[in-house]
Amino acid sequence: MMLSNLKLRATANSLFIRLFASFLIVVVILVSFNYFSLTFSKNKVRDEIINYNTMNLKSTTDNYEKEFELIKNQLLNLYFNENEQLMYFNGDTINYEIAAKTMQDIRQITNNPLLYLDNLILYYRKPNLVLDKNSITSDSTFFNKFYSSKDYPLAFWQAQFQNSTHFRVYAPSNFYDIPFTNDYNSLGQAFPVIVKNNWYQDFYMAAFLDIRKMFQAFHLSINDNFFILDADGKQLFTSSTDEKLGAPPTYDKEKMYIKKDNYYYFYREGAISGLIYVNVVPDAFIASQVKLNVSLVSLLIVTLGIGIVASLLFSFGFHQPIRRMIASFKHYNPLSPVQSRINEFNQLGSQINRIHADLSRKNLQLQSFAYMSSVKKIRNNLEMDFIDRPYVIVIFELTYKKRGQEHLAIEQNGTYYMKEFIDFQFKSQYSESLTFQIEASRIMSFAFIEETDYPALKDLLVQMQGIFDLDKEELYVTMAISSFYSSAAQMTEAYDEALQLSKQRRLNDKTQIIDKHLAQDLVTMFLPQQQEQEFAVNLQAGNATETRQIVNRFLAQLHKRTVSSLQFYHFANEIIHKTLKTLTTLQVDFRHLGDLASLQEQIFGCHTYEQLVSYLNEFLISSIELVNRKKEERDPITTFAIEYLEKNYSGDITLELIADKLNISSGYLSTYFKDKTGVNFLDFLNDLRIRKAREMLLEPGSRIQDVARKAGYQNMNSFNRMFKKFSGITPSEFRKQTVS
Template structure:
């Protein structure tokens, strides 16, 4: 009986409960780890298979992208102006053009990332060959310099009769038989051929280095890789032994299957028709599983042993000391003034001291939180102003809920001179301004709150009382201080009338922000107290924009400067706000920069100078805007005028011919024939010299002439269309609306009303 009671007491002891709890946790963790390991082991094989599939997908993607790239390179060469000239002049051979083509081939092959051994141009009528090392006859080329058992001269000769535009052939070893006794290997290459299926005068053969492509694109630790075409032929193989798999054995577009002791991962590409196969020996996968079993099993055994030993040791060490810790806490709860006997045991004495420190720290933290009311007010006011509702930070300021207040917003604008001459960042300057505003208001008002609500925006809340000066008087005195630094920065101060309740905070804030938009031009601090007229966006009218673009494209700097200054003077007379000047100027600058870019003149702006956008952002008076536009537009118009005055025989002929024959049937090819050049060359040359396409120039010129006819004559729209070269009136109306922005009828009506 005594032993049973003793056993019951031991079962209720802390040591026993700790030990049994640890044992239960260990058993639970062992069970969980065992199940997890079993599940994990079953999925490792799938993950390894997935890893090999992803590697094959990457290889397929790289091969397909490269084949597309080579096709584009070959087509680009096929349709180049030099090759076109040789095709047209055949059977005559222009050796100077052939030399240029050879140079282009060498430049292309020089790109190591293309993995090209050679680009061969084979002309059917003459049997003429152009390649990287020079020119030769086709029979000599394919029986001597690029000899292959699969692809002899007769094979290439018959390719002209085959029905395809481009194709790739299985890889083959090519040798150079220039010296019969010492043949030189060219390597294993994949021939990629393109031609014009409808008029096969030329073959372009891209010799792809199969070995380099394999080394660059194959993503696997195994080197067993096969590429097959739609006919089941082996395009490339890195397998030492002869592969026996056929396309019929590979179901679906992609997947894997196990044949013998190997896994075959395959992917069929619908675009190219190629099938990519990666062979992974099963021994490699099995070895990883076995190695994983050994590692995880060993770790589990070690973890169980360490866990049991640690549990026993920790339970023993926690049994008695925990009671003394509880006693120490009970002594501390008596309060800081009560005497506490310090433990003679070093560890528990340290615990007691640390608990005392925690209690003192807790009291200090509570005291510090009481001193953070200003910071909490900032978040509360911000949430109130911006109508942000939070779960635990609702408005809790009953002492100001019914007090009258005045809200003022200070918006800071830093001048370019500040960033050039000052070492400190603008955020430091904004902080110093906030501190000055806070000090100035605190000197005059018993209750005020100042905080920075945006990067360049400071907000002040003043709760005026009887006997305190009006807020506007204080702002006037602050303005005098701010104006001392107007060369570096200035402020726009928007103040609200006096409100009576805190529920109007949001309304006061929104009205103050709206007032900021009515700041007039000027580079000194300004106080805005009243709302002005709603801002009207000043954009160029249709007629003004046409006049501006016509003068700018003609290089008439004086006219465009005069027009812009006239518009800005009108805006100034209407007392337009500074923001309206900025919006108008940014829109106008965008139009000028687009014109310069179209004429390829944007590169003339010096990169080491301030950009036009930066110079424009520092304009704050009418004189500064006029100076900026006079200099910038004058310089831009000068560039345009210089380019127009630069005479060019080809473009001059085109301009002159169009001026005298705009009403006739015109085409790029017709003018190219008159100049004895190709249409493609004339199109590229005209775009390079004028900054616009030939069709855009012709249609724009015809529309401009039609505008003049519509404004200065009573001709019918159908007659105007025929006069300027459009025999279909619907085409004329569509083109006129595209370039003029209005249909012809509305344009004539608008012009008559404007007159």
Template structure:
């Protein structure tokens, strides 16, 4: 048999046939892999550019989030109440130390690249940082000296209008006696608030830490530019590249110039342009690495495929009968048909399940579509009942709820010949008529001062729809008679959210500010600060001075609290809560001093309710008139003291240094001690022992302010033989110990 015959015989063997069959299957796979390799190779440059773009976007996100945190820290510090006490010629050391602790609490955050925080006080030209307090000139010429930023530069920043400024990085040094010591390279950030023009927060960012934390590699060539294109910070960028930056094209994040790729993007928060610089040879090296990896994978895949084909061919070649039976089974038409039948059966069952589910959905949809528009409106009238079933109707388009609250002024009741209900009805009719010219709507009257509108349609996408502006203009024409608050709910699409939507607009009405103008409040409004208008200490101090008839002090506290409410842009409810608190304190004072409660009730009835005040002037007049009335009654009672009270008080003033008891005084007056105690409390509103203790502590304060006496000597002179008893009583009445009181006086007097 010749060579040709041997080749034909070998080619006809089962082993060769199986091997060729496996290879025939593998060749398309290898071809597909080779095609994929070629395609990836051609698009490798695009993929590398995408990779660098994604890497840059990730880095920018870290920078932007970090700068946003920095701005929030600066704004928090500007709202610190201690700043008012520090912007004066005399430094309040206690508040200064407390402020430094607040600064250090931020500096302790490991995830923020902070080096130091300065709070710059304009009036006193003084700076408090995390580690010291110093004059501005001393701080920036000695401790943080920079060739780029002089002390005059920082002072000029008070005149800038922007609330958030990021300045170019600079090297800062500390000046000692013999030399300048480099502190590091920092990026200054200035945070200002137009409502607090006398303060600014300067935050030093650790540039090296930012570069280490925010970049995938320390070798990245990265550049930060401000809106004018001036460099803010750079990493591994030489001056030649920095001076030959390309022109940035709008909407294009990568630019190639002089064999260098510039990936750039403008931050959405800061407006900084971030530039990542990648030389073309680096991209070529990356592409070469990708090509090498792909080629290696192709070769490995081909070798593994051939080995696998050889292995499986050997396994099938040995059990010839099993292979033949398997081939017969696989090639039999019935087997193929059986396989297809099972596949079709499974598909038929899945199709049946899908059709059944669709049938159920269609049935539900048909059921919901049977509900009429008027049935839906009957349900919406009961929206405020939380247990109301709302699933029996649907709204097919986007919708919002608008809740209107009318607050009638005293001028309405004096000048308008109509009651509140009738006026509200006409307002509801006008609102309904006005809204129907723009959108599909239904308006209902919930209470005499509450009107609810449901607006539906695709034209209400804006947070404040345009048709509300014209409505506000009309309402403002009658602000003499009423003020209107409009709560604009969020955009909803499901009728199941109707109860939540109503609760939301109800809550929005509580955000109204005190004033006559119409106010439109949306869910985007920041939540108000719900802190109480007065601290517990202020409330106690106000009550004490109110009970003693100290009108000047009481009115000064009220003026201060109202000023604080105005400064933090308080809501109307916060003003009303403060007025209600004053009413409670006055009532408590009348009860404790046994004053004429009927006269107080008559005054309150004549003045009306505090919540009828439509602006701050009216509310301030209401509070001042109430307090003036109350203190007049208190002072009248003080002036009406009888001979017994006059004798007791005169004796106390002459003998407060001695031991004074009820027994001693009752013997002098020829009455019982128990009767004198009850009589004194009834006439003065204060217990005998509390009165003498308060008098002695007042005398002690005078001695602590004036004479340079030891505290023990002061205690003896005001009738306390035990220094511990004196200290306890002094702190109970004054809130501080005698030594702390003396230190405060030294600070106040300079």
């Protein structure tokens, strides 16, 4: 008995039995759910369809009623129009000037496409006069020729003066223009709407609404069977083309719809016009939903049979290879620890899990080493395990905003967790991807991907960008995507391409995604020769404003061209290098500014364009202050020479003249002046004269010839040549820039 129970339990724990039973349970649950859903929805379909048609008719009714109310208000407002008042109080006399203004008011109303007006008339009984948008004529002419209708002859319109109803919508009719006998020009079918004011017994207005345009605009149902009845149940309008459909049954205010023969009639009464709107739905449309339920039940039964057969075949096909694997493992290790209620997995789990975990860990380490060695061109005996499969490399450059030894541990931990996060994101979408840290702040991801899947990769990086931005106060990331490669031998090339792309990030502190489509050509990072010379002269002369303007203008040009941050850093490094070189030439002590290495590190600490501009301006201001202090420390010889030049720059000044005044030789003065100021005598004089000339050119009404003479130049060619040498542009170009 015990052996029978054990055998039965072993059979019940078989993977085949459990797998097949699980499939059957899922199939039965799904079938049961669908069956009860169909049963429940069967009773709801009819109610939902009725509710839909009720709401649809309500919308149509509201649209019609709003239109009638709008027409009523427009016409009542016209009663109080100044021109209409003057027309009415003139009595039998016709003032054609006022009539023309009134006709213009009528045209303005009828031209509004939202009113769906064909025409609008003003009818005066005493002069038997009718005004519409195009004419002013007698009532007999208008209603017999211009706007004729068999349903509404002249007598009908004359009788409306005795009618006490102030607003009424009449049945639509076809109206014609009859210029000659038996010559009928159709004006279309329209609703006549009469609006009266009881204070004006000899006058009323009538609007003619285009019934087809209103129907197309307001009736939004899939059924074209639509009626409009008056308050007595008389049919005013129908859009139905169904010959089997007769007149709607009598309207019962207690019911929202009535079923007659094979149709459902939905009713709604208008609050403004008192009209009754009827929407008709064939009973076959609603009954078709019930037939659909029968079809779904039949399909459900067929699906159940297919599900059972498919479950049996799938379970058998899955079980057979497992049995062969079990037989193989039993040959090597028959005593396996039991860890599952399924016999087959009890035997597989103990044999495979330990081996698989160990091999996976070692394989991942070897794979990472092989990929990293290939990227770094390190020779090894490992071979890449793919051939001719397209792949891309994505480099993640991490830039931490807070640097220093105290933040080193934070950077190391941050880079590790970033690597784990990137690896998780890539593996969730590309199972064969590999992510590893290749530098202190550089992470590389390798993924097999088809070129057609590139948009999906871009979307993944955009999602990661949003997560990286959560830590934007601490760091920002540059994500560079290589082109597609297919050979393992090209891995170094792919890595180098992505690395070069990462160097083209823009100068800001936001996470950026860069691929070959965003790559830009390098531009020069150095000042043009003329601006460079002007920079050197102004720096040596201690002119802070001019020196900063030269640098700021070039920085603005780089910013406008959206160059890379690396190009900005190269330019800033060049400015610092030239400034320190000038300070060294002038024998200025600048040690407190820091050495070149520390200054360069501060440059790379500027993460935005504004930070870099601010840093360079502060550096130049500090450097020029040192230059000016050095100038103030000069000896009496250079002080006398400079003061004399500043007072007499417009005259004929020579080196010999000043040397005589100092009672020294001109050669000694030239060498001495250059040694103390860092610039030779003639360059200093010409720079002084050009600076004074620029100031004079800014004065209104100044002439270039007069400025040249006052600045000490008697020859215009010399003046133009020196001005361009020290300013980079000609005097006329300088004036145009300042004026503009």
